[in-house]
Amino acid sequence: MAAALDAHAVPGRDLAALTVGESARVVAVDGDGALVIRLGEMGFVAGTAVRLVKVAPLGDPLQFSLRGYHISLRRAEAARVRIA
Amino acid sequence: MSAQAPKTSRLVALAGNPNVGKTSLFNLLTHSRHRVGNYAGVTVERLEGDVAAEFTPAVPITIVDLPGCYSLTTTSSDEAVAHDLLVGAAGRTAAAIVVVVDATNLSRNLYFVLQLRELGTPMVVALNMSDAARSLGMPADPDRLAAALGVPVVATSGRSGDGLPALVAAIAALPETCAPSLVAVPAGTDDTRHISAQVLAEALAALGGDDARSRWLVCTAVATAGEVPGATAAEQSALETLGPHRMGRAATALIALRYAEVDRVLGGVRGDDGGAARRDDDAPALAASDRIDAVLTHRLWGLLAFGLVMGLVFTAVFTGAQPFMDAIEAAMGWLSASIADALGPGLLTDLVTEGIIAGAGNVIVFVPQIAMLFLFLGMLEDTGYLARAAFLMDRLMSRLGLHGRAFIPLLSAYACAVPSILGTRAISSFKDRLVTILMIPYMSCSARLPIYSLVIGALFVTDADTVGANVQRAGILLGMYVLSTCSALAVGFVAKRTLLRSPTPPLVLELPPYRLPRLRNTALTVYDRTMDFVRNAGTIIVAMTIVLWALLSFPRDATGAGGEGPTDIGASYAGRAAQTLEPGLAPIGQDWRMGIGIIGSFAAREVLVGTLGLVYGMEAQDDDPVPLREAIRADVDPQTGAPRHTPLSGLALMVFFVYACQCMSTLAVTRRETGSWGWTVFMFVSMTSIAYLAALLVFQGGRALGFG
Numbered sequence: 001m002a003a004a005l006d007a008h009a010v011p012g013r014d015l016a017a018l019t020v021g022e023s024a025r026v027v028a029v030d031g032d033g034a035l036v037i038r039l040g041e042m043g044f045v046a047g048t049a050v051r052l053v054k055v056a057p058l059g060d061p062l063q064f065s066l067r068g069y070h071i072s073l074r075r076a077e078a079a080r081v082r083i084a
Numbered sequence: 085m086s087a088q089a090p091k092t093s094r095l096v097a098l099a100g101n102p103n104v105g106k107t108s109l110f111n112l113l114t115h116s117r118h119r120v121g122n123y124a125g126v127t128v129e130r131l132e133g134d135v136a137a138e139f140t141p142a143v144p145i146t147i148v149d150l151p152g153c154y155s156l157t158t159t160s161s162d163e164a165v166a167h168d169l170l171v172g173a174a175g176r177t178a179a180a181i182v183v184v185v186d187a188t189n190l191s192r193n194l195y196f197v198l199q200l201r202e203l204g205t206p207m208v209v210a211l212n213m214s215d216a217a218r219s220l221g222m223p224a225d226p227d228r229l230a231a232a233l234g235v236p237v238v239a240t241s242g243r244s245g246d247g248l249p250a251l252v253a254a255i256a257a258l259p260e261t262c263a264p265s266l267v268a269v270p271a272g273t274d275d276t277r278h279i280s281a282q283v284l285a286e287a288l289a290a291l292g293g294d295d296a297r298s299r300w301l302v303c304t305a306v307a308t309a310g311e312v313p314g315a316t317a318a319e320q321s322a323l324e325t326l327g328p329h330r331m332g333r334a335a336t337a338l339i340a341l342r343y344a345e346v347d348r349v350l351g352g353v354r355g356d357d358g359g360a361a362r363r364d365d366d367a368p369a370l371a372a373s374d375r376i377d378a379v380l381t382h383r384l385w386g387l388l389a390f391g392l393v394m395g396l397v398f399t400a401v402f403t404g405a406q407p408f409m410d411a412i413e414a415a416m417g418w419l420s421a422s423i424a425d426a427l428g429p430g431l432l433t434d435l436v437t438e439g440i441i442a443g444a445g446n447v448i449v450f451v452p453q454i455a456m457l458f459l460f461l462g463m464l465e466d467t468g469y470l471a472r473a474a475f476l477m478d479r480l481m482s483r484l485g486l487h488g489r490a491f492i493p494l495l496s497a498y499a500c501a502v503p504s505i506l507g508t509r510a511i512s513s514f515k516d517r518l519v520t521i522l523m524i525p526y527m528s529c530s531a532r533l534p535i536y537s538l539v540i541g542a543l544f545v546t547d548a549d550t551v552g553a554n555v556q557r558a559g560i561l562l563g564m565y566v567l568s569t570c571s572a573l574a575v576g577f578v579a580k581r582t583l584l585r586s587p588t589p590p591l592v593l594e595l596p597p598y599r600l601p602r603l604r605n606t607a608l609t610v611y612d613r614t615m616d617f618v619r620n621a622g623t624i625i626v627a628m629t630i631v632l633w634a635l636l637s638f639p640r641d642a643t644g645a646g647g648e649g650p651t652d653i654g655a656s657y658a659g660r661a662a663q664t665l666e667p668g669l670a671p672i673g674q675d676w677r678m679g680i681g682i683i684g685s686f687a688a689r690e691v692l693v694g695t696l697g698l699v700y701g702m703e704a705q706d707d708d709p710v711p712l713r714e715a716i717r718a719d720v721d722p723q724t725g726a727p728r729h730t731p732l733s734g735l736a737l738m739v740f741f742v743y744a745c746q747c748m749s750t751l752a753v754t755r756r757e758t759g760s761w762g763w764t765v766f767m768f769v770s771m772t773s774i775a776y777l778a779a780l781l782v783f784q785g786g787r788a789l790g791f792g
Contacts, residue, residue: 023365032332034159034307038592040339041155041303043192048343049365053374057383058479061591065367067191070595072475074482077590 015078016062018052024083025049031080043067044081093134093144095176096255097169099200100184101193102152103468103596105212107605108242109184110149113139113252116608118149130165131612139249142256148178154192156199157303158313160512167300170203173314180258181207182251187217187224187239188369188597190353194346197233202296204264207235208254210247214239220368224353232349234265242602264296267345269338280337287334290322299338306335373468373597381472390476393469394495397460401453401499402530408452416445434637435630443629446687447622450502450749451614457496457503458613461510462606468596470510478591484573485580485588487511490520494572497527498565501750502621505757506613515586518758522767523576525750528568528742531689535741536561538693542713543734560738568742617753624752632658632687632748636680636695653698658683672740672779673733677719682746689746732791736783743775 018024026048029036043066044050053070054063061074100106110118114133135145150169151162158164168174170181183200185193200207211226230237236254240247269285284302291298304312305323312323323331379385420437427433464470474488481488489510497504504524511517540560580586635658637643642655653659654677662669662679669679677699684695693712700715719728745751745768755764 029336032306032328033309035590035592036332037157037303037307037335037339038159038590040336041157041195042592042594043195043343045336045340045343051365054377054381056381056475056479057386058476060479060482061475061593063381063475063595065365065370067364068189068367068369069192070367070370070373072471072478072591072593072595074478074591077592 013083015050015052015064015073015081015083016075018050018083020052020054023049023051027082027084029081035077035080039073039077039081042071050081050083093146094179094255096145096147096180096182097150097166097178098147098182098184099150099166099170099196100152100210101154101186101196103594104152104184104186104193105242106149106152106184108602109210109212109240109248110147111605111608112242112245112248113147116604130169135252135255139252141252145252145255147182153196155196155303156300157307158300159307161514162512164313168314170200170205171297178205179260180255181205182210182255183207184210184212184240186369187211187214188220188222189367190224190229191346191350194233194349195342197235198267198342198345201233201235201265202267202299204262204296206258206260206262208251208258209233209235209237210240210251211237212240212242215241215244215246216369220371222368228353229349232352266294266296266299267342269294269341280333281341283330284334284337284341287326287330290326291319292322302331302338303335306331369597370595373595376598377472377595380469381475386472386476390473393464393473394492397457397464397492398495398499400456400460401496401503405452405456405499409449412449412452413445416441416448431637431640435633438637439630439633440626442633442687443626444622446629446749447618447625450500450617453500454503454506454614454617455610457499457507458610459606461492461507462609463601463603465510466599466601466606468598471593471595474591474593475595478593482588482591484576485586486516486519486576487513487589488591488593490516493520494523494527497524497529497572500529500531501525501527501747502617502753505750505753506617508757513586513589515584516580516589518763519576519579519584521754521757521763522579523572525745525747525767525771526568526572526575526743528565529689529747531747532564532568532741534690534693535685536564536738538696538713538716539734539738542716543729543731564738564742567739571743617756620756621749621752624755625749628748628752629687632684635661636684653680653684653695656680671784672776673730673736673783674740674779675728677728678737682740682744685746686748688749689741692741692746732783732786735786736779739782740775740779743771743778745771745775 013024015024026044026046028046029039029044048066050064050066052062053065056062056072061072062078063070063072064078098106098110110131110133113135115136115138116133117136118131118133120131130148130150132146132148135141135147148169150166153163153166156163156167156170158167165174169176170178181200181203183197185197197209209229211224211229214224214226217224226237226239236258238247238251238254240251269288270281271285285294287302288294288298291301301312301315301319301323305315306328310323310328312320315323326334380389420441423441424433424437427436461470464473470489470492473492476488477491478488481490490508493504493507493510496507501524504527505521508517508520508524511520540557544556544560636653636656638657639655643652643659654663659676659680662676662683665679666676669675674682677696680699681692681696685692696716697712700712700719716729717727720726721728751764751768754767755761758764
């Protein structure tokens with residue numbers, strides 16, 4: 001739990017840095033282009049709670065839970081989602 | 085499959101997110117009687133059907149099934165199709181929308197509903213899986229949802245069919261027109277969100293006012309980095325003036341406003357049913373799936389289970405289809421023999437038996453494999469496992485620059501390229517789909533096995549059944565499979581970085597709840613895809629079979645085709661061509677006899693065995709190649725007395741067949757799936773060139789090293 005508390009103090013944390021089972025709230029999706037729109041429309045908007053459920057057996061991609069469903073993103077895409 | 089829709093029928097678009105049971109509802113409403121709809125400029129085929137009479141619709145209703153999508157913002161061809169059909173850019177405009185939502189996952193599904201509501205098209209919400217939502221302790225009351233959304237809501241079940249008559253009645257009762265309902269853009273600049281809202285308001289004003297069109301332009305312009313398909317010159321110049329930074333902020337603000345409205349609507353619907361006690365990153369609908377995933381996406385068990393499932397799919401396509409294929413071949417053989425008996429020997433008999441019936445056989449023989457692959461793909465998709473398969477394999481496929489969804493088509497290509505190429509439709513990016521299609525024919529399919537075994541048996545290993553001989557046989561065979569696999573991966577790697585350069589597609593993949601498969605839906609898909617192959621690729625395959633037959637039979641006075649004895653195909657046009665081309669075949673260690681075999685086996689690789697039998701004057705069919713092996717082994721050059729075929733020339737021949745696109749059916753489905761002769765010709769020319777060069781390298785390199 002200490003790690004989770006520290007995390008709130010660290011600016012610039014992203015979804016790829018979550019540990020399994022840890023939850024955080026979205027601040028923004030960085031960058032521009034299709035991915036920002038797609039992630040936004042899948043529910044990654046400011047204030048949304050997202051939990052890391054699992055890491056795929058080969059280390060990538062990641063499985064997240066948000067808005068009542070599960071979604072898989074690669075680390076590279078998850079790193080675009082800033083959290084607090 | 086059925087007659088055209090009545091002229092007066094009302095065109096209703098069936099929309100919804102993927103995995104919400106939309107297809108089940110479509111099949112129930114139309115009694116599974118559907119046809120391919122005709123829409124201008126729509127590249128992805130859409131099915132449409134009339135609402136069945138048992139629902140006694142007050143007016144005739146035709147339903148068009150839109151691609152499942154999460155939004156109308158155009159990020160792939162699926163959303164483009166949905167958008168075009170809804171706004172009338174495809175020639176016909178939907179008069180109403182039925183949007184199917186998953187009651188167990190409203191907080192994401194309602195986003196799409198709000199976006200559709202902006203269009204101002206009369207709309208009904210089908211609240212599907214409401215029984216499942218109730219048993220999960222998250223009941224959604226249709227009346228409250230209807231009040232909060234301002235559109236009619238009907239609870240439905242795609243499993244039991246409950247609620248369908250009410251849904252049809254609600255569609256019939258919809259008004260002709262309805263006012264668009266836009267999520268309001270707040271005024272004011274008092275916090276960061278509102279500053280973005282102001283940017284949004286300015287962008288919408290610059291695009292001609294706040295309506296569904298302007299809102300679609302804002303998001304699509306950001307998604308496509310500027311160039312919006314179908315935008316007018318005025319719209320395009322407004323987008324350019326606004327610039328990517330402000331557009332990005334406007335789009336983000338719009339999406340956030342819609343989701344804020346989703347939360348407001350849900351707050352009114354859930355009431356005091358205990359939803360407040362739930363953590364908002366919980367997914368109750370996935371609680372059971374999580375327990376299954378504890379095994380199926382487990383670090384060790386998950387990979388083992390994946391191997392098992394893939395083994396099952398592969399065995400089904402590779403060997404499970406075999407008895408059916410044998411039966412088809414036997415039936416075709418019987419048909420040919422009966423017709424030959426009835427007509428007596430003659431050219432017409434040959435045309436019918438060796439051209440038309442053989443051609444039809446070449447088409448139908450693929451049906452079992454296609455049906456098997458789509459049966460498994462359909463069930464895996466329905467259960468939700470296909471998404472897990474992509475989740476497990478994405479790491480490997482993304483190294484190549486491809487999506488995890490490309491894995492299964494590539495794997496099944498070891499059995500047969502034809503169903504595999506048809507199976508690439510699950511890959512949404514056209515470029516990536518094309519890369520996968522170009523890779524597939526390099527995988528060593530089952531039709532290459534008879535060639536490997538003929539050559540290995542004739543030139544490498546005697547027919548002795550000793551352990552040593554079997555190990556040597558297996559070693560050479562394994563070498564061919566390793567070569568083909570590495571080549572396919574290399575082709576993908578190169579194509580993705582040169583001709584078809586595009587970034588690795590992002591993985592934004594929903595992992596839906598596991599559900600029992602709907603055999604009825606899967607069976608319909610299997611039927612549609614198989615018939616599509618027979619109708620579209622079949623014509624090309626039959627035509628090419630007849631052309632090949634003619635090349636191997638004419639000129640008739642020289643070959644004696646249609647006469648009593650075996651056809652002397654050495655004297656045919658194909659035979660003469662092979663003899664003319666012999667100077668080109670010698671450097672790869674082959675003579676004109678193999679040249680005819682190569683030409684003849686363009687029908688299908690395994691035909692090489694039968695064609696060579698004819699070359700060596702054997703009337704016998706390709707059932708027993710032992711005499712053929714002996715004939716090849718014993719074939720010597722009369723002048724020098726040296727054997728014409730050596731282990732080295734045999735190796736060159738096998739390598740040639742690893743690479744050469746000796747399969748007209750593969751080319752026919754490539755033409756069908758890419759919609760382009762250009763890519764089809766590219767596939768054939770590049771594969772044949774690589775095959776020749778590789779065989780040349782093997783034969784000349786081997787000779788330089790002192791072999792053969």
